[in-house]
Amino acid sequence: MANSKYEYVKSFENEDEVMYPNLIVVRIDGRNFARFSEVNEFEKPNDERALKLMNCCATSVLEKYPDIILAYGFSDEYSFIFKKETKFYHRRASKILSLVVSFFTSLYVTKWRELFPHKDMKSVPSFKSRIICCPSSDVLQAYLAWRQRECHSKNQYNTCFWMLIKSGKSEKEAHEILKGTQKQEKNEILFRQFGINYKNLPSMYRQGSCALKTEVDETAEIRDNEVPVNRPRKKVKIFQSENIASRSFWNDYHYLCKELGGFETNVNNIKQEYVKLFQSENKLLPFTWIVVRIDGSHFHRFSEVEGFEKPNDEQALKLMNSCAVSVLEEFNDIVFAYGVSDEYSFVFKRNSQLYQRRASEIVSAVVSFYSSTYVIKWKEFFPRKELKYPPNFDGRAVCYPSYEIIRDYLAWRQVDCHINNQYNTCFWMLVKSGKSTKEAQSLLKGTQTQEKNQMLSQLFGIDYNTLPIIFRNGSSVFWDKVLSLSLSNDYSCRINEMMVTDNGVVAKSQKKVVVEHPNIIADDFWEAHPLILQVTSHRYALEHMKEGSTIINTTSVLAYITSPPSWLEYISTKGAIVSFTRALGLHLIDKKIRVNGVAPGPIWTPLQAATLNDEDIATFGARVPMDRAGEPYEVAPSYVFLASDQDSSYFTGQVLHPNGKQF
Known part of the structure; x- marks a missing residue:
């Protein structure tokens, strides 16, 4: 470098080594695969060729990476288990999970034609992956049991669901029928309504698939009159097992016990704390x-x-x-x-x-x-x-x-x-x-x-x-506005949403991803594209601000209190403004420029009346302890105070809260 x-x-780069003796499991899951399977017209509830494609990719992953000992998969997910002593890429989590998911994805696209020779891929497949750290073989056993039980429960539900859909039920009706049903009840629905014995369905659907390296003897190349020599070689095979976390299954493969550790007992109940461990992420x-x-x-x-x-x-x-x-x-x-x-x-x-x-x-x-x-x-x-x-x-x-x-x-x-x-x-x-x-x-x-x-x-x-x-x-890729031209009957030109007459031509500004090759070390590019990193209003204002000037940012009380998930983007932005105000206030102390903020509660303005429905208007400000929304004249003094170089001369990096005791 x-x-x-x-x-x-x-x-600023963090070390993310998975510490020994943790066992490393890389689990990949299809990203937006419900949509992908719909666009590519996979059979429901299971498409055998799609599952075989997943297995084919898993086989190639095991062949490429010798440290992967075992893999288990169903539907659009696969878990790859590395041997306990692995030093693969120094056990760095991000390196391992990204390499595995990248190779698996590339294989999925390249091998598509092998399984779907007469079908073009209609959208881009992609997967997410993560590392699961298993401190012991017992935890690994619990993980495998958990995934196989998920395979069974999801497949049983999906089989019932899609049979109901095919019989004429709507998706909503099918979900309602299956709501709260147990294993036996689903089996009865399948048998009584559709004549299907769940246990007779293909084991690949019910049990998932294992990819395992096994030793086989292969005859080495020989010359004339020489005795053939058998040499052991590891070969990946795909198979199904009713219980991959059972002690008997594990002990049948001494290779697994050697590289991953043995299972002393069978798993009956999966501890909830294990499931939380499997689901936790940084x-x-x-x-x-x-x-x-x-x-x-x-x-x-x-x-x-x-x-x-x-x-x-x-x-x-x-x-x-x-x-x-x-x-x-x-x-x-x-x-x-x-x-x-x-x-x-x-x-x-x-x-x-x-x-x-x-x-x-x-x-x-x-x-x-x-x-x-x-x-x-x-x-x-x-x-x-x-x-x-x-x-x-x-x-x-x-x-x-x-x-x-x-x-x-x-x-x-x-x-x-x-x-x-x-x-x-x-x-x-x-x-x-x-x-x-x-x-x-x-x-x-x-x-x-x-x-x-x-x-x-x-x-x-x-x-x-x-x-x-x-x-x-090098190459810089970013969203930029481009001008597109078209004729219009009203002989007008629209530029950035403004209508201007221009000889019957319409020019419309649109956002598009562009590729350019600018100098991004100097300031010129960033000054020409101020919206890319979006800290520009302050940056450009500073060039014209004198000593003793003040900056007042407007955030919101919602940056400080719990609000519905639907407000996530708004809340995150307002929270960022609070942090930015504090940081910029400290940054500009030497320039003697003060930076403060105001975090109002709900304030009634004509905008609310124009944009809210009747129900929202009636409840606007109801969560405020003062039992009403504020008025603009009640917030204005906060801005006047912070703008005064006499009244607020000792304020910087601070936020005022005119919110009716909401915070």
Whole structure:
């Protein structure tokens, strides 16, 4: 990694090692798979080919990663269990979960045709993944029992539900019929109404599927007149078992006992605290910019196998960019992305509540969707080249707390782009001129920017500054407004929702994801696109504010009290304004500029009457202890007070609360 003054941003990365002797389980689940299965017309309640596709992908995952000993899956989920002594990627959770879900997703797309030869994939499949830490083999046993019981209960319910639907019931009626029913009652519904004995259904539906490595003897290649030699080799097989958490099943496979530990008893009841452990996840810090950075795994080898041009393959870079565009279109909370070579950084807005800010879900969803899109879009950029191997990416999420630091992070990545691209350009020109890779490395060792530029110019006639800007600057992907034109009968032009007459042409401003190659280290780009990181009103106002000026932000009492989930986005934004007010107040003390806020309760204005329904109008302010909403004249003094450089000269980073004792 290249060195620069921005290197300090690496200190925000957290170590997420899964400590030994915890057993590592990576569980992947289909993301929006109800919709995916509907669009792709999967059979209900079970599509045998879709389940076999999942099993086929799981088999390939076990074949690729020797440290995965066992996998169990049903429906759109799979759990992969690593051997106890694994050192896979130093047991780093984000690395492990992202690699597994990325490879699984790439396989799902590449193997689709094997199971669905006459059906085109109609939407992009993606998965979420997470790490479950099992402190002992007993906990692992409970986890497997829990998942297999979920398989049974969900399959039994879904079988009843879809049989009722096929018999003419509406979804609402089917849910109502099944509400509160127990196992035996569902069996009776199936048998009496549809003549189905649940136990006779395919075991893959009822029990799920195991993928296990077993030792088999294979005959080694022999020469003429030599005796054949049998050599043991591990081979993955898929099978079903009535109880994968039973002591007898486990003991039948000594390999499992050796690598994961034995089961001493059978599981009768799963402890509730175990289930809570299986469901717990770490959340990222609130009101910080989340950056999900993905990197190609073993992409040197991948680019060699696929025959990419050196030092840069423009089509490969454009494929990466196209995938990034799709990611921004899929995840609305991503406001900016920067990519170079085989990496991409996706910046989420500060108040994002995607997946309740659960790190593993955010990382895995982005990595999985990107991997899937990469395979799907391959033919667009390499129409004459077959993809020889599924691409694989790893990812991590890092939180950056301030505007300056997120800017420095992005600058760090572009500095790396400059340094690495210049080195690689020199290196590959030397190799193409006849030097060995070792000789090229030796010639470049210790050289500075100017020396590399001279080498390119004098030896190869290349002016580095004239190389394609996509190579030198990397790629920035973001939402921007573009102008679209169309004819209109009213001979008017709409620009940013304003109507202007203009020779019968309508111009409409629309948001679109764009790819550009700007300098994101300097301020010019950010000043031209102030809405990307959305801290701009204060930043630009500061250029014109004098000593003794004051900034007053408006937040809300809802930033401090419990409110309905439907208000989540509004509450998060108002909470962010409170934190921003405090931080900015401290930041501007030396400039003698005060920053404060007002957090009003419900205030009655003409806007309320125009936008609320009769019921909401009648109850507006009912939760306030003073039993009424406030009036604008009752809030105004708070702003007047904070604006006064005499009355509030000792106030900064503080919030006033005119809310009728609601807080």
